[in-house]
Amino acid sequence: MIKATSMTLHTTSEGKRISVSYIQVNEDGIITKGNTRKDFILIDGAHDQQIAQFKALFEYVEGLLEKQNE
Numbered sequence: 317m318i319k320a321t322s323m324t325l326h327t328t329s330e331g332k333r334i335s336v337s338y339i340q341v342n343e344d345g346i347i348t349k350g351n352t353r354k355d356f357i358l359i360d361g362a363h364d365q366q367i368a369q370f371k372a373l374f375e376y377v378e379g380l381l382e383k384q385n386e
Contacts, residue, residue, distance in 0.1 A: 317341050321351075325370055332358040332370050 317340070324335040334356045340349035358367050 317343075325373065328357075330357050331360070332363075332367055334358065334370075 318338050319341060320336055320338045322337045326333050326335070335353060336356070337351060337353050339347050339351070342348050358370060360367065
């Protein structure tokens with residue numbers, strides 16, 4: 317089983333990037349692979365729904381930050 321331990325969303329020169337860290341656990345609960353990272357690029361036209369969700373999440377967080385600075 318794979319368990320995501322962290323996720324970062326950011327914009328790079330390649331496009332919208334998702335970086336995920338995860339661990340892999342066997343059926344006995346023993347970590348067989350730890351602190352592994354994968355990166356994915358959301359491609360325009362192929363991942364439009366995910367890009368919209370990415371943008372919505374960033375807009376939400378930016379709104380929270382603006383409220384804190386009022």
